[in-house]
Amino acid sequence: MKKVLIITYYWPPAGGPGVQRWLKFANNLPNFDIKPYVLTPKKPNYAIIDRSLENEISSKINVISCPIFEISDFLPFKNYFNSLRTGNISQISDQSFFEKILFFLRGNLFIPDLKIFWRKKSFQFLKKFLQKNHIDTIITTGPPHSVHLIGLDIKREFDINWIADFRDPWIMLNSNMKFHFLSKTRSKHLKFRNMVLQNANKVIVTSEKLKNYYDKLTGNVVKITNGYERINIKYDLDKNFTITHVGSLYPDRNPEILWEVLENMCV
DSSP states (O other): OEEEEEEOSOOTTBOSHHHHHHHHHHHHGGGGTEEEEEEEEESOOOSSBOGGGGGGSOTTOEEEEEEOOOGGGGSTTHHHHHHHHHTOSOOGGGOOHHHHHHHHHHHHHSSSOGGGGHHHHHHHHHHHHHHHSOOSEEEEEESSTHHHHHHHHHHHHHOOEEEEEESSOSSOOGGGGGGOOOHHHHHHHHHHHHHHHHHOSEEEESSHHHHHHHTTTOSOEEEOOOOOOGGGOOOOOOSSOOOOOOSOOOGGGOOHHHHHHHHHHHO
């Protein structure tokens, strides 16, 4: 049986869309004769909590944890940073002077993200773990993309098979615009991203658009979209008309035209 180690920041009791992808993948890996291990942070600062997801973790998954230094716990105005992760923040044009300063400091001091302080602790932890346990493949999933830098460190130390899963793009995220990156900050992001793309044995993306973009940077990209489980759908849908949006509706993704169409249909 092959053994895979998944390194992820988001794991139950974390809620929101970020945790779903690899929770479901990890649950299904034993069906393909793959034994999953999952490394998560110990006592992380999750913006969204959904304890019901803890009941979905398969008993066949070995979950291990490593301490994380959550810098956001020691920063003033922590709620602003949690609001960013839930999409509940002001648009750039509506940001106050205070908000602009706050996000400028966040974006240009902590690269690639606030979870960068988990990198060293995880690397030291995994060095000991991998010396005692045979693992065939490691998988890193981001955001936060600092998780991929843990994979990069492990790849360099052990030359192990490494898969980097991009649930979202690294530098092209709409939310990054709110950080007011300096040119040198942007260059550092691109350097980190390219190091990951060039050293990972395989890169997974979630959309055709992102695959086409990353194909220009590396030749080892595959697309695996997010899915769903039919057994979890317990709602009686309207027989005549149902709209489903699978994802998050952030303030900067307000589909105003859709609302107008629905209003006209209801008249």
